[in-house]
Amino acid sequence: MIRPYCIGLSILIFAILANALANLLGVKTWYDFLNLLLDKESSLASISLFDFLWLFVLYPLVLGGSAWLGAWIYEQITQL
Numbered sequence: 001m002i003r004p005y006c007i008g009l010s011i012l013i014f015a016i017l018a019n020a021l022a023n024l025l026g027v028k029t030w031y032d033f034l035n036l037l038l039d040k041e042s043s044l045a046s047i048s049l050f051d052f053l054w055l056f057v058l059y060p061l062v063l064g065g066s067a068w069l070g071a072w073i074y075e076q077i078t079q080l
Contacts, residue, residue: 003074010070011063018062027054 022029028036028051036042 002078003071006074006077007067007070010066010073014062014066014069018059022054022059027051030055030059 019029028047033047033051033055036044036047
């Protein structure tokens with residue numbers, strides 16, 4: 001039960017940091033993207049190429065890397 005907790009905690013921390021970075025850079029987050037989809041008056045054309053790259057390439061890579069890091073941290077802790 002400790003392994004999933006370490007991985008989940010790592011993903012959570014990195015997701016918070018990644019969202020803070022996205023806000024600093026002015027890039028759309030998933031929250032912004034979903035609100036845009038739900039808003040009948042908005043258009044997907046208002047999303048830039050970098051927004052799409054962030055949402056569908058970079059953000060998943062960050063979260064996947066954080067899951068790997070959480071698993072690695074768990075392995076280091078349990079080897080002590």
